[in-house]
Amino acid sequence: MAGITDADFLNKVIPYGFNVATLGGYSLDRPTIEASKKIIERGRKEFHFPEDVIFNHIENEVASIKKVHSNVKVSANVRSTTPQPIIEIGNIKDLDIVEINCHCRQNEILDIGCGQEMLKRDDLSDFISQIVDNVDSEVSVKIRANVEGIDTLNIANLIEDAGADYLHIDAMKKGVFEADWELLREICNNVSIKVIGNNSVNSQENVKKMIDTGVYGFSIARSIISGNLDFNITNF
Numbered sequence: 251m252a253g254i255t256d257a258d259f260l261n262k263v264i265p266y267g268f269n270v271a272t273l274g275g276y277s278l279d280r281p282t283i284e285a286s287k288k289i290i291e292r293g294r295k296e297f298h299f300p301e302d303v304i305f306n307h308i309e310n311e312v313a314s315i316k317k318v319h320s321n322v323k324v325s326a327n328v329r330s331t332t333p334q335p336i337i338e339i340g341n342i343k344d345l346d347i348v349e350i351n352c353h354c355r356q357n358e359i360l361d362i363g364c365g366q367e368m369l370k371r372d373d374l375s376d377f378i379s380q381i382v383d384n385v386d387s388e389v390s391v392k393i394r395a396n397v398e399g400i401d402t403l404n405i406a407n408l409i410e411d412a413g414a415d416y417l418h419i420d421a422m423k424k425g426v427f428e429a430d431w432e433l434l435r436e437i438c439n440n441v442s443i444k445v446i447g448n449n450s451v452n453s454q455e456n457v458k459k460m461i462d463t464g465v466y467g468f469s470i471a472r473s474i475i476s477g478n479l480d481f482n483i484t485n486f
């Protein structure tokens with residue numbers, strides 16, 4: 251969660267049973283950094299680091315987590331309009347996963363063709379495979395489900411074919427307060443890539459619903475900051 255999930259925050263929540271911790275999202279190139287500035291100006295939380303310090307910042311954050319939780323995989327969720335800055339982050343020593351953000355829906359990010367607008371790029375497959383081919387870390391692609399004009403299953407197949415290791419999917423469905431369990435099930439039945447399900451894991455009941463879809467793993471965001479995480483996820 252941009253502006254929230256730094257190393258200090260993650261070190262506090264990892265003991266709830268997480269085996270992957272995601273830093274960011276971070277903006278890496280000039281267009282996304284400028285967009286982040288505008289988002290901050292209208293009062294929303296964001297991480298904001300200039301291009302010349304962001305690499306060292308993430309490197310230090312990874313080290314801060316590994317020092318305390320050496321067995322946890324550390325991921326960095328990043329936005330960029332071009333692959334090169336993402337490749338640099340994916341080669342940070344000890345960073346386990348670089349996560350390409352094709353999920354953000356803040357207008358300033360959409361206006362520059364980034365975040366969930368990435369799902370509409372003709373060169374998305376090439377963008378992902380350039381990163382896969384040039385980083386030491388694993389590669390995750392975070393997407394939002396049910397984006398207008400986008401067939402989520404087709405995108406899932408494209409991401410798998412591009413060579414990514416994980417498909418991290420916010421299974422949001424407009425007008426519904428739970429994840430789109432049906433869609434998650436359909437995707438899990440039709441791809442081989444490791445699917446990380448996300449959205450509305452805020453109770454033991456929803457953890458069970460999420461696991462029943464066939465996901466490889468799942469992630470939790472809002473119920474951590476709301477303090478509603480009243481269960482240890484290793485119990486499932």
Ligand SMILES: Cc1cc2nc3c(=O)[nH]c(=O)nc-3n(C[C@H](O)[C@H](O)[C@H](O)COP(=O)(O)O)c2cc1C
Binds near residue numbers: 451
């Ligand atoms: C304040 C806030 C900031 C977020 N920032 C990011 C981000 O930077 N990158 C990202 O991929 N998702 C971001 N998200 C989305 C969450 O990671 C997650 O996909 C979404 O909230 C649904 O999952 P949940 O129901 O567990 O909260 C953010 C969510 C919130 C509430």
